[in-house]
Amino acid sequence: MTSRSPGARVRVPRAEREAQMLAVAEQVFSTRGVQAATMDEIAELVGVTKPLIYDYFGSKEGLLAATIERARGQLLSALIDSWVARPLAAPRERVHGAVHAFFSFIDDHDSAFALLRTEGALIGEASASVERIRQQTAKAFAEGLRTLPAFVGLEPRRVTVMAEILIGGCERLAVWRTTHPGTTATEATELVVTTIWDGLCSVPDA
Incomplete structure (x- = not known):
């Protein structure tokens, strides 16, 4: 059995x-703002040196882009899971389930969504990451x-447009909710499905 000295680094x-760096960066970027956030603060909160963060991500922009990409992957997984969860429904x-998965993700990852709302401050790789999310x-x-x-057999372009x-x-309502609190994910879902889906579902027969 080996022993570890009291000050030894694990x-x-x-x-x-x-994952630790990205989770902390998400919070700092969304709280401080992209421009005001510093690599020094992120490093201190993670408990690592600033050079180590640069070694992982190359730059502040690279860290921001990676943070957004992490949120993108999580959102995509949530949407895919919602589609396959009830194949016979x-x-x-x-559709209701997929839309609800979107709003539930936004509610559970409000700091990540805050980054997407500040896209005017994003450039280069980070801006490209936001567009990939969309x-x-x-x-x-x-x-x-x-x-x-x-929709089976419908022209692919029409389905893409829908x-x-x-x-x-969904995106516009999600943004609206940030300045008009009180609308739950369930209520937002019903608004989208009633307003948009109930109209789209008639298109294949048009």
């Missing part, structure tokens, strides 16, 4: 350390719609 696996219920979220909605009976409209409505 080596943390790279993946675990990276009615189309409206499946594209891949819309793609996830489109792929989900294509599994619905009424998904863009659907996710656009």
Whole structure:
């Protein structure tokens, strides 16, 4: 049995350390703002040296982009899981579930969503990451719609446009909720589904 001296530093696996850095960075960027946030503060809160963060991410912009990419992956997983969770449910219920997954994710990751709302301050790699979130979220909605009976065989471009409209409505309502508290994820979901989906579902027959 080996003993560890009282001041010895415990080596943390790279993946675990990276996750710690991203979680702290998400909080600092959203609280301080992208411009005001410093690598020194992030390093201190994580408990590592600033050079180590640069070694992982290359720059402050690289850290910000990685933070946004982390949120992108989590949101995408939530949407995909919602589509496959109830394959035999009615189309409206499946769309309702996906939209609710979107708003629930926003509520559970408000600091990550705060970063996306400050996109005017994002440049380069970070700005590109925000756009990837939009594209891949819309793609996830489109792929989900294509599994619905009424949309099978429909021209792919039309389904893509419908998904863009659907996710656009979700995004705008999500932003509106930040300045108008009190609308729950369930209420927001019903607003989107009633306003947008109930109109879109008639398009295949038009």
